[in-house]
Amino acid sequence: MDESTRNAEFDKRIEEGTKIEPKDWMPEKYRRQLIRMMSQHAHSEVVGMLPEGNWITRAPNLRRKMALLAKVQDEAGHGLYIYSAAETLGASREELVNQLLVGKAKYSSIFNYPTLSWADIGIIGWLVDGAAIVNQTMLAKCSYGPYSRAMLRICAEENFHKKQGYEIVCTLMEGTTEQKKMAQDALNRFWWPTLMMFGPHDSESTNSEDLLKWKVKKKTNDELRQHFVNITVPQAHTIGLEIPDPSLKYNEETKNWEFGEINWEEFYAVIKGHGPCNKDRMKARNDAHENGAWVREASIAYAKKKQGKKVERFLNVG
């Protein structure tokens, strides 16, 4: 079958809503775009463990500590689901992890910001996981089977992340004056970086056209961002928080909460590695990888010893 026939058939499957699975023929660009998108997503989950992990030892009580531990553990699991799904496209785990460690791969810009107070943990669960849920709910319908299935698993687990975060913020907003200030301050620092999670404006988003055509994405960056703002603003107002945006205004006709312009200089600076915590995040990941080498080596040595025969190197054929 020649390339143009294959392309036509592929386009037809996309249009019909048939899922593309690992063994199916796909355009090389589709494969590459998905590997890029999925590996970035997986890296984000793993790096995302770090800002929250920072507060595990300082959670205010045991229930908060257990919830935070469980959430961080979930993020590790989510990274693993997505790495596994990315490997079905022919990328190796080692290659993907290496790209992150040497700084060749991107991950979500939000995780380059520091967590300065306990309130940040609440705000992150509410806003950052909230934004992730908006994005992932859309991706659960994407055309690539393994990615959409990973998203469904993640969406099911993500809901408690958002709720525990919002509960923390509600608790603070029912507390002392200091606690309310701490919550407002955390919101002030995380609001705009959260909006940046949805990526550049549609007009600047170079990858979006392909991803929309191939139904990997079904909504644009700006559409998702607007939806997130619409659901989140009332959640803030209900508990007495102010959104740090003097331009924020409800439009009665469109039913949208219109908001101000994002600081795109900050966005691109952080993506390029100049955010407050980029270096720390990379160091933490590299240290973890090096410090964990003995575990990988020991498990392979132990397996060899038990089997009494050579452990074969298994190539990923999925």
Place this chain on the structure above:
Amino acid sequence: MSDNEQLAVWEVFMQQKNGGPHQHVGNVHAADAEIALQNARDVYGRRGGNGSIWVVPLETIYASGSDDEAPFFDPSDDKAYRHPNHYRVPKAIKNL
């Protein structure tokens, strides 16, 4: 052992409710079956209510789904007489 040695891939199947079938949930990397089972539990079983777990080396799995797919499944696609709705009984008879 060099850092280039990848841990093997095991596909994970879990029985998610009492008496139900095992379902494919994803895969894990591990050096042997024992660790693969533990990893599978940790990665896919955090929400509890899990029955048994199977881990299967990826390379032992054979799959359909190649260029011949349509003809491979063709015989089963147009046999309406295998379905109960194909058959007609008097309207007065309910729940047959």
